[in-house]
Amino acid sequence: MEKAIHIQSISQLGSLAPGFSRVYFxxxxxxxxxxxxxxxxxxxxxxxxxxxAFSLVTPFCTDAGIAKLKHLLPILSGEDELIANDFGALRLAKQHDIQLVAGRLLNKQARDPRIPSFKHSNELLEYLSQSQASSPQFLKILxxxxxxxxxxxNLLQGIGTDLGGTGFAASLYTPLVFVAATRMCLLANAGKISASKEVGILPCNQExxxxxxxxTNPCFPKSLLLTGNAVFFENEGIPDEKELLARGINRLVANKTLSRPEKNQHD
Amino acid sequence: MKILSPLSKTAEVKPLAVAGADEFYCGIVTVEWEKRFSFIASSNLRHDRVANFSSFDQLAEATKIASSLKKPVFCAFNAHFYSEKQMPLTLKQISQAIDAGISKVIVSDISLISLLKEQNIGIDIALSTANPAFNSESLAFFKEQGLQRIVLPRHLTVEEIAGLAPSAKALNLELEAFALNALCPFIDGLCTFQHVGKDPNFVSAQELACRMPFEVETISSQPKQKQLSAKSKACLWQNTLPDACGLCALPSFQKAGIHSLKIAGRGNSTEKKLADVKMLKQALSILSLPQKEFVQEMHRLFFKSFYQTCSSSKCYYPGEGLA
Structure with a gap:
């Protein structure tokens, strides 16, 4: 099982914990x-x-993000990975000789932490445990x-995706499970009294x-973490490695520290 | 620009068309689907009965009336993804919807889009906002998948939409933009909170995770005053209603060549749907006013229709009309 760690800032490079063979950046x-x-x-x-080993992680992009990506792609080569969370980014990157990966925002899953508490039939639970990658048609497009x-x-209701024998491999993120993202970021200008009621796609100082x-809300079995423009929750439990490998999941991505410890100066 | 109205009852077609609706969109969750998958895994992004037709007979009746008025009806099968077990039933239901007279299917799942293209279904496919296309490369990708219309994500500025318009035109893609109601705090296609409530007949806005009250704990080393202010912002969506308006952007949309203006709210009452169509129709009728005057009129119209003043949390495109 390959172990990767996900960071978002070069300042985190100096304090990487040991035991990882790949960096998601x-x-x-x-x-x-x-x-x-x-x-x-x-x-x-x-x-x-x-x-x-190196993997560049990129977000869903407007044309401004795609313009930035155009400057980044030529820096990647050969065994470097691009983990893209946008179909447009994948289409663009296809022209480059690098390893392409469909990010978790492209691979749809039912991630709500309340799901295990819902009443459901076996057929419904099977659906809720799967991902879009369970579809051969999706893999064909990829x-x-x-x-x-x-x-x-790493869904609370269990992992139903099985890529065994498909020719595809998968990575599992732990412990932070993605739930939702916005461009109307509540962190934009957070801390400024004058902006406490303002919301929209606003310029920010990377607050x-x-x-x-x-x-926290009693309806949710887990606290949610609002970090940047996204919401996550923690699922510390990791399924048995053998079981994961049998499903084609051969990489674990540690993503505990998704917040950036200091402010980037650009943009 | 066309007015795209939500539809959930046959009896709504005629009054909405008379009020000014040019196109309709709807969803259907049949008894068979509900029995197998419940509204937790709805076949479209509305998870309650009130927002959906429940049989193809109802849908056929609605499309018959709409067709007699020369108004097309589109049907959403826009779940984020369908499992292998759901896919055959989904394809069968789309075929039934086509037989019932719909003229466009609104889809999110790229696998479903690909299967529909392979089957050459004979009607147009629109990309739901539940699979967000934020950039020109994505427009090209989805065009290659066989789509004719893109429902733009809610979370784009007017400038960004105007920037996408030339690519869409070059690709011969119609663009549809949100004009009224249901401003989601999160991006539709990137939000996996389940829209479930206590009653499958109707899920209220207050039951949605994005608007629920949460106890908020700040994690920060910033001064206390800054933390308090940030916390207040982090609570901004709590206990709010999804009323929202994007009418100030209409002149920019017209200039950009936006094809269709979407009114959200399939689950709204017929009265509310009628009021929304009339509001949008009125706004379109005075598009030739100078920009400043038009914006003032839209502020008045919003107050008259929503009984509140404009604010950023009620505004789809704050750069266009809010000071």
């Missing part, structure tokens, strides 16, 4: 956090020096884009590096 949910080319080069160089790996969340929120 970048944000899944905010194009404003995409690295500058120099930062990407720095992250890649660090990984090369430390014998770590194949046409040059994708050979998909990303998965996501200064604030996170833990949200």
């Amino acid at each position: 970048g944000s899944e949910t905010c194009e404003r956090l995409m690295p500058m080319p120099d930062e990407l080069k720095q992250a890649k160089s660090f990984c090369a020096q430390n014998n770590l 194949s046409s884009l040059g994708v050979k790996r998909v990303e998965l969340d 996501c590096s200064q604030f996170q929120f833990k949200l």
Whole structure:
């Protein structure tokens, strides 16, 4: 089982915990956090020096994000991975000689932590445990884009996706399960009294590096974590490795620290 | 620009058409689907009975009336994804919906889109906002998948929409943009909170996770005052209603060549749907006003229709009309 760690800032490179053979670098949910080319080069160089495989993670993108991606793609090569969370990004990256991966935002799953408490038949539970990658048709489309790996969340109701014998591999993220993302980021200008009632797609000073929120409601069996423009919850339980390998899941991605410890200066 | 109205009852077709609706969209959750998968795994993104037709006979009756008025009806099969077990029933139901007279199917699941393309279903396919296309590369990707219309994500600015319009035109894709109601705090296609409530007949806005009250704990080393202010912002959507308006953007949409203006709210009452169509029709009738005057009129119209003043949490496109 390959072990990867997901970070979003080059400042996190210096304090990587041991035991990982791959670094995931970048944000899944905010194009404003995409690295500058120099930062990407720095992250890649660090990984090369430390014998770590490298994966660039990119978010869903507007045309502004796609323009940034165009500057990043030529820096990647050969065995480097692009974990794309946008079909447009995949279409663009297809022209480059790199390894393409469908990010977890592209691989739809029923992630709501309340699901195990719902009344459901076996047939419904089977659906809720699967992912879009359970569909051969989806894998066919990904194949046409040059994708050979998909990303998965560790659902509370269990993992029903089985890629055994499909030619695809999967990665499982732990412990933070993605629930939702927004572009009307509540963290934008958070902390400014004058902006406390303002919401929209607003310019920001990356206040996501200064604030996170833990949200609790009795309806939810787990607290939600509002970090940046996305909501997550923690699922610490990891299924048996043998069982995962049998399903084609051969990589675990540690993503405990999705918040950035300090402010990026660009953008 | 066409007015795309929600529809959930046969009896709504005629009055909505008379009020100004040019196109209709609806959903259907049959008894068979409900029995097997319940509204938790609805066949479209509305998880209650009130927002959906429940039989193809009802749908056929609605399309017959709409057709006599020369108004097309579109049907949503826009669950984020369908399992292998759901797919045969979904394909069968789309075929039944086509037989019932719909002229466009609104789909999110890329696997379903691909299967429909392979089957050459003979009607147009629109990409639901539940599979968000935020950029020109995505428009090209979805065009290659065989789509004719893109329902744009709610979370785009007017400038970004205008930026996408030339690509859409070059690809011969129709663009549909949100004009009224149901401003989701999260991106439709990237939100996996289940829209479930206590009663499968009707899920209220207050039952949705994005609007529920949460106890909020701030994790920050910032000064206390800043933390309090940030916390207040983090609670902004709690206990709010999804009323929202994007009418100030209409002149920009017209300039950009937006094809269709979507009114959200399949689960709303017929009275509310009628009021929304009339509101949008009135807005379109004064599009030639100078921009400043038009915006002032839209603010008045919003107050008259929603009984509240404009604010950013009620505004789809804040850059267009809010000071």
